[in-house]
Amino acid sequence: MSTSEMLGKVLAGLGKVGEIEASAISTRDGLLMNADMHAAGDPETFVAMSATMLGAAETATSELGKSVPNRVIVETDDGKLICMGAGPKALVVVMTAPDAGLGLVLVEMAKAAEKIERLI
């Protein structure tokens, strides 16, 4: 199985969490590696902007001498966008349903992030 296929499997696993509507994996510099978007928008821009958010958040906290953020969560009326580092080279990002509970989603994302880090 190629790396891309294996990453696809990780995303498929996330997709089984009912409350996750879309998910993607990209490099830290915002290049798309794999996405499970269900035709919701343009994955290239989606992951690039996610990389921008995560990178900017990391710089903002480290400017204040604080540790690197564990994740960036963006809340909208239509759901939550959650962006998380997956090792030094990659990141994973998901979009949830509006009423999704964070607990399960975050646990599943952390598991996925660990797998991604080991795959690349």
Add this chain to the structure above:
Amino acid sequence: MIETGIPKLDGYLHGGVPEGRSLVYYTYPGVAGDVFGMQTICHATSNGILGVYVASSTDPQMIRDQFSEFGWATEDYNGRFIVVDAFSGLIGADSQERYVVSDPEDVNSLTQCIKKVMEEMSEPGIIVFESLSTIMDLCGESETLDALEEWSQYAMLYDHALVYNFTAWPYSEETLLHVKENVCNSVISVGGITGDVIFGQYFGVLKVDWTDIARKSTLFKVLKPGGIRAYIPKILVTGPFDAGKSTFVHALSNRAISVDRLGTTIALDHGHVDRKGFAADIFGTPGQERFDPIVKLLSGEAMGIFLLLDSTNTTDFKRGKRMLEITESFGLPVVIVANKQDMSEALTPEEIRRELDMPANVQIMPAVAATGEGVFEAFETLVDMVMEVD
């Protein structure tokens, strides 16, 4: 001529304030105007000119502390910095100063002291009033205006330059008009900009009778230490991937930070420049197309643009032009930086002009961001263009 030491202003005033003439910094309430007079006297005394500071609202020792907060050490001026103490008399305190106004609420007492200083100064110098408005509050508006005429005559007689800090509190219309139009040879307005997205402060020449008036205003910022800087809140650095934008921002800035991952900018570069009386905040954009929404976001409110090009990479020149469109910078001052001139394949600025089909009036300047070569020349060129637009 005695220079004011305020960036840009001496240019507007054709060199500064001539001997025997007067200037007022006419400040609108809410704007920090006192620093103008402070910077002017420190600039003069540090250039070997005799300076007198008339303290009306602050204790002389506190005044020296205020100056040193800006990094101006009045004790280093070898006795060329003289304080007229028109404050201690108000609170009944003893004074250490050579010149003391016994009754600061009596304009005649003040005039007497000021005349005495002017007579005793060993050479033509500059006399700066900490606060003309405080004097008006203490002595009365019309009394003060009458006294001003007397001081001006005396200053003319002895070839001293007079500089006033004045805050335009709600005095009578007549008084304000008089200060604005009649009492001084030159009037510099110092005001704030509100309501815009950028909240800023500016100064400009309202009146000058020894040269043509330059109807320009300059944004400024007060740094501690440092004093007044002509200030550009946003200069954008954009250009294709790998052109050297981040390198350029760091080479130019006193301090800078980049949000880069895996060697490329994914959010922005930000730097602050403080150089030769000019300060600016510099925003570098990403270059890769997938970040174009960020480029657009960053470019709002920019006052000038650097377009960085890798002079060896002709295939990216089109992308460079395209990025100028993305920034919606039409009509803004632009300097094209022909970067990486250290490489043997680098095109010259003129060759780049032909490739880009740019008209002759567009500035294209050579640089090596990696070593800093040409970086400040490009900065000064753009700053001049931005300041001209006002």
